[in-house]
Every structure is written in structure tokens, then in C-alpha cells.
Amino acid sequence: MSVFPPTRPSPARLLSFIVVLISTLLGSPAARAQGALTNGGIHNGSITTAGEADDWTVTVAAGDKVLLRASQTSGGTDFAPRVRVFDAGSSLVGVATGSNSSSTSSARWDHTVPVSGTLTVRIDSALPAGTGNYRIDLLRLPAAFTIPGGETGGPLDNEGRHDGAIALGDVDAWTFSAAAGDTVELRAAQLSGGSGFVPRVSVHDSAGxxxxxAAGGGSSDTSEARVTFRPASSDDFTLVIDSVTPEGTGNYRLYQLRLPASITTPSSDTGGALTNGDNHDGAITLGDQDAWTFDATAGDRIFLRAGQTSGGTTFAPRIHVHDAAGALVASAGGAENSTSSEARLAYTPAASGVFSVVVDSALVEGTGSYRLFYLKLPGIIITPSGDDGAPLVSGNDHDGATSLGDLDVWTFDANTADRVTLDLRQLSGDTSYSPRARVFDPAGELVGYTSDPAASSTSQSALTLILPATGTYSVVIDASLVGGSGNYRLNHLLEAGPFLPPIVVGTPLANGGNHEGTIVADTEDDWTFDAGAGDRVLLRVGQLTGGFGFSPRLQLIDPNGVLVASDFQSGNRSDSAAEVAVIAEIGGTYTVTIDSGVASGSGDYRLHFLRRPGSFTIPGGDQGGALTNGGNHEGTVTVADLDGWTFDADAGDRVLLRVGQLTGGFGFTPRLQLFSPDGVLVASDFQSGNRSDSA
Known part of the structure; x- marks a missing residue:
């Protein structure tokens, strides 16, 4: 058996016991009146005797939001400020206590007042024997408030940088005005304070x-809070900043950007008007946003690239484009966890005006440098010093290099019905480069496209184009793969016309439709469709009858009569299928030829055609159409079938799509492809391997 001697109580515990006993026998000392609290002000007080209490008052209106802090400024670990709030009838309406065993204890009471009147705020120590000094911070909204001398807060400048400091229990209040529909971006970035300081941002309207x-991340000494909102009505707003952690203290930098509005770029920051064809270097510090501007006319083609030049894997450049009304109209972010992240954005304005380009880090707390490239077609274009691009000389080779985020612009003059041939070869840059060329007519319309679809360190592609108009054409060279860079050689041959495309004969294909036909021995069927340069075209043909002696072959011929692609499925099958997926290099009428890949074969087939962008039909009995947000949508894919589904989204929306196999065994794996409104393949996925439940 163990025997433990009795322990003696510590002097502090003994004193606490005596105080409690005396308070119980004689009653607590009367609270001392201290006066009225000033909105926005700092009020200091002292608890000099154990059990003592101070009473402060504040007059409020029904619906007011009251932010009240009582923070210890001395007294050690035996003093923990306690707040008790009583209404005009002396009823207790709220209690808040700072942490025990702390020499920086802070009590918080945040409350929305239900009725008007005068509240009594009683301060004492939660620890019976505690004594010490305290500070009260009060902010009441909506109401006029003062900024005490030496404190931070006040009006915010658009695109300005405002430094502030949060002392123990401090609340900083800043103000700004915004109109209905404005886009307001607010960032609070931690400058000091260690992991114990986490900036928090809350925005209140004129009614409080x-x-x-929003709050920054915990356990970080580079915490950053981000807020974006669009007011439903014009108003004056109050921005309140404090620390999420009650005892957190530190310095912060506050950034505000409001669109549309005039913007002044601080002298130490980057931003301003963009020059067509030029490179613009910038840097993102913690919480920073750079605002650039450009003018555009409805129908212009806008190309923006932001390539990372420093910052490591925690920095991923992001581009937001806002129209003249401040609405977000386009957005693109670079890859995360990369040291060569690149954001790419192509946009065609629906209306003319002044547009804002906002560059920041897609990753919270990310910092680094970037190079922003801007191109508008049609328009006067400059070639930056040290970059490539100039008028092309027919028959000559033109060497160039595209770095991360770069676009090279070459030009040539031509007449209607002239013919141009472009040959593009990769000289360096490994398999992540694969240069591509796009040809734009004098009005800025894409009329030609060429790239090597196979990833290679020696990629090569060519394009022959009969030109649709007289004027100056632009040839834009970049990496077809995001993040790619390397050297290329461009050969340009211009032949005087007139050249005429071949006469096309065939049955027109309906976009999205199924088209059935029959092949008898040694015959072919011709189908046609129109496409613009850069359109994505997907063709599939599936065998319906004919047994092992028939395998439908699919051939695609461009408007110049050149064979673009061909496919058929060899082997003894009675359900063979073929597929061609291409990006149209030139605009015009294409021909699809179907015959038998097996000599003298005969049988029936079904041809499916889908072109993006463009409206498409859903054949009777087939699946597809508008998707319901949050819904399940079932469908069946037969041989060579394609189901097209659609949904509307705004720039910046997050989209999640999942497809799961219900039937079909090991021979079926559903593939999902997402195309943007302008026909660009955004993402694609399917599950490889022998599974009967692929997703």
C-alpha cells in the first residue's frame, strides 16, 4: 500500500480560497463606473483589487453589430479578463472570458443587439485573485467610428496598398464604397506575427x-485572407480586420481592387496599359494582385499568356479578365506544383470597351514573378526587342524561338484567292514543345491551323491555304503544349492566284446526327460538312451488317482535296468501327468518304459526326442534351456512337463531371471529353484496364 503525505496549498490557491470565502460572506465589491465607450476607440482600465469590477456603458440601436474585446495588458497568468454584458433592465445578455494561464488573455464578445438601449459592459477577472490592467476595443456597426491616434484604418484607395497592425484584442476598420454589380477583390496578407496571427476579413454593409x-490559413507565418464579392446594391461598406486567434498580434498589408473604376498602379507595383504584341513583366508579392488594361472592339480576338519566371511550386500565375462593367468574363490558371507554370487565355469580346486583366497566384500565399504576353487581332502589333516576328519573305526560312508563355507574330500581304503554303519544323525543345502555326485573316478571323499531333522532339507540320481576302495576314507561332518552349523554323511560300478549291459533291452531315448507309462491292459514299479553321471534328463509323467480309473505312478530305486522315479496323470482326479526330486546318467544305477496307466488302454502316464549337442535334432515340446541375443522366453508347451533353457556366465556376459504366462488360469503357464554348478540348478521361465497372 502506498501512502502519500498531505500536500500544502500554494499561496495563490490559498489567497483565491480566502477571497472567495470573503466574497461569499460579505458580498462582492460594487462595480466602479468608468464611463461611456467610444465607437472605434480604445479604453484602458485596471483591476487593482481581487474581486473588483469596472462598469462601462454603450448605447446601441436594434440590429447593431457589436464587436467587443477586453484584453490583458498586465497581470500575468493569474489575471484573465472577463466580460459580462447587461441590458437596460440589468439582465445578463452575454459573457466572454479570456484564456486562463496566459499573460496575453483576450475576451471577445460579438453580438447582434435585438433592442435599442444602453448596455452595461462589466469587466473583472475570471480568476478570483486576479488583478491587472486591461484594454477595451469596441466597434459598433452601423455607426460613425473614430480611428484613434496611432491606430490603423480609414478609407481604402482602389488598387492601393494599406499597411496595418493588430495589437492584442485590436479591431481595425476600413471603409470603401461600391456600386451594384462592381467586382470587389480584398486581400489581407500577414507581414509579421508568426503562426499565432491569422488575419481575418469581414465586410459589412451600411446596415451593419x-x-x-474570409480568414487566412492557420499554422502559417505567411497567412493570407481573400475575399471576392459583387454587391447587389450600391452602398458604403466597412471592412473589419482582426486575428482569428484571440491572442494573435501582427502586421498586415491590405489590398483592395474594385472594378470597374479608375486604377492607379502604385509606384512600387506592376500593372497598367498593355501594348499589343508586347511582353509585360510583373511580380506578385503576398496577397498582391496586378491590374492591367486593354481596349477592344466586339469580335476582336484576344490572347493572353502569363508565364512563371520565378516563385517555385507554390506560385501558379492566374489571369482574370473583367469587362467594362466589372464582370468576370474569362479566367485561366497555370498548373500547380510546377516551376514553369503557364496560364493561357483566348477571348472574343461580345461588346466593345476597356477591359481589365487581373494577375495573381492561383495558390493562396503564392508569390513569384511572371511575364504577361498580350495579343489583339486585328490591330497594330509590335515585336518586342530580342523577340521573333517580322514580315515573311516568300520562299525563305524564318527561325524563331518561343519561351514560356510566348507568342511570335509574323505577317504577310496577299490577295484574294492567292495560295500560301507554310512548313513548320521543330529545331529544339523536346517532346513538351511541338510548335503550332495559326493563320489569321485581315479581319482577325482564324483561317488556318497546323501542328503535329504526335508528341516529338522533331515535330513537323504543313498547311496549304487558299486565301479568302486581300490584306495583311498574321501567322502566330507558339507551343501547342502548355508549358512548352523551344526553337522552330518556318518556311513561307506565297503563290499568286486565282486558285479555286475543287468542286465538292456529297450528302451534307448534320452536326451531332447519326447517318446510315450501305456499301456494295467496290463502291463508296460521299458525305460533306462545313468547318472553320481550328474547329474540332470527330467522326465515327460503325458496322451494322456484312459479317467478317466488311469493315467500313473512313477517309477525311479537306477543302483543297487533300487527304487529312483515314482509319479502318482490320481483323475478322462483324462489328468493326473506325474513328477520325482532327482539328480543322482550314475553313471550308470537307468530304467524308466511306467504303470497305476489305476488298469487295459489302454491308450497312452508321456514321456519327460531331463538330465543336457549334449547335448540334440529338438524334431521335439517342441520348444527350442539357445537363441538370446535380442530376444523374443515363445513356447508351452503341457501336461508333457519341452522346453530346451541354451545360452553361460562367468564368471562374468549378465544374465536376463523372461517368460510370453500368453495362457492357470488359469491352466497354466510357470516355468523357469536355469542350469549351469555343471548341477547345479542356479535359478528357477514361479508365484503362479490363473492368466491367469503369469510371
Whole structure:
């Protein structure tokens, strides 16, 4: 058996016991009146005797939002400020206590007042024997407030940088005005304070209602809070900044960007007007946003690239484009966890105006440098010093290099019905480069496209184009693969016309439709469709009858009569299929020829055609159409079938799509492809391997 001697109580515990006993026998000392609290002000007080209490008052209106802090400024670990709030009838309406065993204890009471009147705020120590000094911070919204001398807060400048500091229990209040529909971006970035300081941002309207709130990440000494909102109505707003952690203290930098509005780029920051064809270097510090601008006319083609030049894997450049009304109209972000991240954006304005380009890090707390490239077609284009691009000389080779995010612009003059041939070869840059050429007519319309579809360190592609108009054409060279860079050689041959495309004969294909036909021995069927340069075209043909002696072959011929692609499935099968997927290199009428890949074969087939962008039909009895947000949509894919589904989305929306196999065994794996409104393949996925439940 163990025997433990009795322990003696510590002097502090003994004193606490005596105080409690005396308070119980004699009653607590009367609270001392201290006066009225000033909105936005700092009020200091002292608890000099154990059990003592101070009373402060504040007059409020029904619906007011009250933010009250009582923070210890001395007293050690035996003093923990306690706040008790009483209404005009002396009823207790709220209690808040700072942490025990801390020498920087802070009590918080945030409350929306239900009725008007005068509140009594009583301060004492939660620890019976505690004594010490304290500080009260009060902010009441909506109401006029003061910024005490030496404190931070006040009006915010658009695109300005505002430095502030949060002392123990501190609340900083800043103000700004915004119109209905404005886009307001707010960032609070930690400058000091260690992991114990986490900046928090809350925005309140003129009625005191909290509109939006955000906090930085915990356990970080580079915490960053981000807020984006669009007011439903014009108003004056109050921005409140404090620390998520009650005892957190530190310095912060506040960034505000409001669109549309005039923007002044601080002298130490980057941003401003973009020059067509030029490179613009910038840097993103913690919480930073750079605002650039450009003018555009409805129908212009806008190309923006932001390539990372420093910052490591925690920095991923992101581009947001806002129209003249401040609405977000396009967005693109670079790859995460990369040291060569690149954001690419192509946009065609629906209306003329002044547009804003906002560059920041897609990753919170990310910092680094970037190079922003801007191109508008049609328009006067400059070639930056040290970059490539100039008028092309017919018959000559033109060497160039595209770095991360770069676009090279070459030009040539031509007449209607002239013919141009472009040959593009990769000289360096490994398999992640694969240069491509796009040809734009004098009005800025894409009329030609060429790239090598196979990833190679020696990629090569060519394009022959009969030109549709007289004027100056632009040839834009870049990497077809995001993040790619390397050297290329471009050969340009211009022949005087007139050249005429071959006469096309065939049955027109309906976009999205199924088209059935029959092949008898040694015959072919011709189908046609129109496409623009850069359109994505997907063709599939599937065997319906004919047994092992028939395998439908699919051939695609461009408007110049050149064979673009061909496919058929060899082997003894009674359900053979073929597929051609291409990006149209030139605009015009294409021909699809179907015959038998097996000599003298005969049988029936079904041809499916889908072109993006463009409206498409859903054949009777087939599946596809508009997707319901959050819904399940079932479908069946037969041989060579394609089901097209659609949904509407705004720039910046997050989209999640999943497809799962219900039937079909090991021979069927559903593939999902997502195309943007302008026909660009955004993402694609399917599950390889022998599974009967692929997803």
C-alpha cells in the first residue's frame, strides 16, 4: 500500500480560497463606473483589487453589430479578463472570458443587439485573485467610428496598398464604397506575427450586416485572407480586420481592387496599359494582385499568356479578365506544383470597351514573378526587342524561338484567292514543345491551323491555304503544349492566284446526327460538312451488317482535296468501327468518304459526326442534351456512337463531371471529353484496364 503525505496549498490557491470565502460572506465589491465607450476607440482600465469590477456603458440601436474585446495588458497568468454584458433592465445578455494561464488573455464578445438601449459592459477577472490592467476595443456597426491616434484604418484607395497592425484584442476598420454589380477583390496578407496571427476579413454593409468573411490559413507565418464579392446594391461598406486567434498580434498589408473604376498602379507595383504584341513583366508579392488594361472592339480576338519566371511550386500565375462593367468574363490558371507554370487565355469580346486583366497566384500565399504576353487581332502589333516576328519573305526560312508563355507574330500581304503554303519544323525543345502555326485573316478571323499531333522532339507540320481576302495576314507561332518552349523554323511560300478549291459533291452531315448507309462491292459514299479553321471534328463509323467480309473505312478530305486522315479496323470482326479526330486546318467544305477496307466488302454502316464549337442535334432515340446541375443522366453508347451533353457556366465556376459504366462488360469503357464554348478540348478521361465497372 502506498501512502502519500498531505500536500500544502500554494499561496495563490490559498489567497483565491480566502477571497472567495470573503466574497461569499460579505458580498462582492460594487462595480466602479468608468464611463461611456467610444465607437472605434480604445479604453484602458485596471483591476487593482481581487474581486473588483469596472462598469462601462454603450448605447446601441436594434440590429447593431457589436464587436467587443477586453484584453490583458498586465497581470500575468493569474489575471484573465472577463466580460459580462447587461441590458437596460440589468439582465445578463452575454459573457466572454479570456484564456486562463496566459499573460496575453483576450475576451471577445460579438453580438447582434435585438433592442435599442444602453448596455452595461462589466469587466473583472475570471480568476478570483486576479488583478491587472486591461484594454477595451469596441466597434459598433452601423455607426460613425473614430480611428484613434496611432491606430490603423480609414478609407481604402482602389488598387492601393494599406499597411496595418493588430495589437492584442485590436479591431481595425476600413471603409470603401461600391456600386451594384462592381467586382470587389480584398486581400489581407500577414507581414509579421508568426503562426499565432491569422488575419481575418469581414465586410459589412451600411446596415451593419455581414456580407462576406474570409480568414487566412492557420499554422502559417505567411497567412493570407481573400475575399471576392459583387454587391447587389450600391452602398458604403466597412471592412473589419482582426486575428482569428484571440491572442494573435501582427502586421498586415491590405489590398483592395474594385472594378470597374479608375486604377492607379502604385509606384512600387506592376500593372497598367498593355501594348499589343508586347511582353509585360510583373511580380506578385503576398496577397498582391496586378491590374492591367486593354481596349477592344466586339469580335476582336484576344490572347493572353502569363508565364512563371520565378516563385517555385507554390506560385501558379492566374489571369482574370473583367469587362467594362466589372464582370468576370474569362479566367485561366497555370498548373500547380510546377516551376514553369503557364496560364493561357483566348477571348472574343461580345461588346466593345476597356477591359481589365487581373494577375495573381492561383495558390493562396503564392508569390513569384511572371511575364504577361498580350495579343489583339486585328490591330497594330509590335515585336518586342530580342523577340521573333517580322514580315515573311516568300520562299525563305524564318527561325524563331518561343519561351514560356510566348507568342511570335509574323505577317504577310496577299490577295484574294492567292495560295500560301507554310512548313513548320521543330529545331529544339523536346517532346513538351511541338510548335503550332495559326493563320489569321485581315479581319482577325482564324483561317488556318497546323501542328503535329504526335508528341516529338522533331515535330513537323504543313498547311496549304487558299486565301479568302486581300490584306495583311498574321501567322502566330507558339507551343501547342502548355508549358512548352523551344526553337522552330518556318518556311513561307506565297503563290499568286486565282486558285479555286475543287468542286465538292456529297450528302451534307448534320452536326451531332447519326447517318446510315450501305456499301456494295467496290463502291463508296460521299458525305460533306462545313468547318472553320481550328474547329474540332470527330467522326465515327460503325458496322451494322456484312459479317467478317466488311469493315467500313473512313477517309477525311479537306477543302483543297487533300487527304487529312483515314482509319479502318482490320481483323475478322462483324462489328468493326473506325474513328477520325482532327482539328480543322482550314475553313471550308470537307468530304467524308466511306467504303470497305476489305476488298469487295459489302454491308450497312452508321456514321456519327460531331463538330465543336457549334449547335448540334440529338438524334431521335439517342441520348444527350442539357445537363441538370446535380442530376444523374443515363445513356447508351452503341457501336461508333457519341452522346453530346451541354451545360452553361460562367468564368471562374468549378465544374465536376463523372461517368460510370453500368453495362457492357470488359469491352466497354466510357470516355468523357469536355469542350469549351469555343471548341477547345479542356479535359478528357477514361479508365484503362479490363473492368466491367469503369469510371
Amino acid at each position: 450586416n455581414r456580407v462576406v468573411e
